[in-house]
Amino acid sequence: MKLITFTVPCYNSAAYMEKCLDSLLACAPEDELEIIIVDDGSTDRTAVIADRYASDHPLSVQVVHQPNGGHGEGINQGLRHATGLYFKVVDSDDWIDLACGQKLMARIRAEAQAASPVDLFIGNFVYEHVEDGTQRPMRLRNVFPAGQVIGWDGIRRFRMSQFLSMHTLYYRTAVLRESGLVLPKHTFYVDNLVAYIPLPHVRTLCYLDLDLYRYFIGRGDQSVTEANLIKRIDQHMLVNRILIESCSSELIARQDPKLRHYMKNFIRILMAVTSSIALLSDKDEDFAKNRALWQLLKAGHSSWYYGFRYGSAVTLVNLPGKIGHKTGLLGYRIAQKIVKFN
Numbered sequence: 001m002k003l004i005t006f007t008v009p010c011y012n013s014a015a016y017m018e019k020c021l022d023s024l025l026a027c028a029p030e031d032e033l034e035i036i037i038v039d040d041g042s043t044d045r046t047a048v049i050a051d052r053y054a055s056d057h058p059l060s061v062q063v064v065h066q067p068n069g070g071h072g073e074g075i076n077q078g079l080r081h082a083t084g085l086y087f088k089v090v091d092s093d094d095w096i097d098l099a100c101g102q103k104l105m106a107r108i109r110a111e112a113q114a115a116s117p118v119d120l121f122i123g124n125f126v127y128e129h130v131e132d133g134t135q136r137p138m139r140l141r142n143v144f145p146a147g148q149v150i151g152w153d154g155i156r157r158f159r160m161s162q163f164l165s166m167h168t169l170y171y172r173t174a175v176l177r178e179s180g181l182v183l184p185k186h187t188f189y190v191d192n193l194v195a196y197i198p199l200p201h202v203r204t205l206c207y208l209d210l211d212l213y214r215y216f217i218g219r220g221d222q223s224v225t226e227a228n229l230i231k232r233i234d235q236h237m238l239v240n241r242i243l244i245e246s247c248s249s250e251l252i253a254r255q256d257p258k259l260r261h262y263m264k265n266f267i268r269i270l271m272a273v274t275s276s277i278a279l280l281s282d283k284d285e286d287f288a289k290n291r292a293l294w295q296l297l298k299a300g301h302s303s304w305y306y307g308f309r310y311g312s313a314v315t316l317v318n319l320p321g322k323i324g325h326k327t328g329l330l331g332y333r334i335a336q337k338i339v340k341f342n
Contacts (some may be wrong), residue, residue: 004084008093009071038078064078105180140164147209230277264304
């Protein structure tokens with residue numbers, strides 16, 4: 001069995017996918033790695049490059065060619081084919097830091113000998129800003145004790161702005177399959193589903209204080225650009241709907257109180273993001289869709305609804321009238337400038 005499966009969904013990625021793949025191959029001997037390149041109906045040289053890597057690295061690289069199904073279906077395909085003990089999604093324009101990747105693999109190598117391997121490794125990620133050459137690491141040192149295997153009861157408090165992104169997570173493959181994770185086709189922002197739905201199935205976790213994942217940001221066609229967030233607001237709302245519907249009251253009640261608090265805060269953050277996108281759009285139909293999403297939250301989790309709407313910073317992006325809209329947009333712009341998330 002391979003120690004880790006790296007799944008790399010690719011759509012017209014010829015210009016940058018080699019840097020990604022080379023970084024993965026450098027992490028460990030090829031007999032420990034499984035790299036699944038999913039060519040998602042590309043029309044450039046992505047398929048040719050993918051097949052060349054499979055030919056040059058038959059021990060570690062395989063290619064799945066599929067009609068275009070979107071990022072989520074690329075991840076689905078990777079999970080269907082995965083044989084690694086752990087599973088990691090790496091977007092084709094991102095990469096893994098060499099030294100940190102080797103340290104991760106050393107830890108996974110040791111964990112593979114354990115009677116009960118840890119369910120989830122958590123690492124740091126770094127925003128790599130192409131436009132100005134700056135970096136911004138996103139770390140969770142205040143939340144997790146580094147290097148220790150713990151349960152959810154062993155974590156410390158997340159700040160309101162902190163959350164687990166897909167870039168930070170290295171799941172045990174069996175946990176993902178147990179969670180029943182299947183992502184919608186032709187939908188962006190499914191990374192939020194990967195970072196949320198499996199968490200109640202995680203019993204043990206370990207934070208590695210390593211700047212592992214390098215998140216390239218600044219390309220004009222990325223899904224997180226402001227123009228694309230507005231253009232794809234329906235997809236963002238679909239993901240939010242799936243998240244809200246995935247966390248039934250019964251499921252939430254069964255969780256450790258600290259995980260329960262985190263799951264609530266994650267929904268709070270995404271509801272704030274969706275409301276901000278509706279403000280950026282400034283279209284009546286998008287305001288209506290946003291109200292409907294809030295009503296869905298109210299129907300399933302009324303205490304969350306009232307807490308978010310009237311007792312938190314999310315209130316600022318939902319104030320009525322022109323003054324409310326300006327206040328909400330100001331908050332978005334401040335966060336955008338500080339974090340530089342798009």
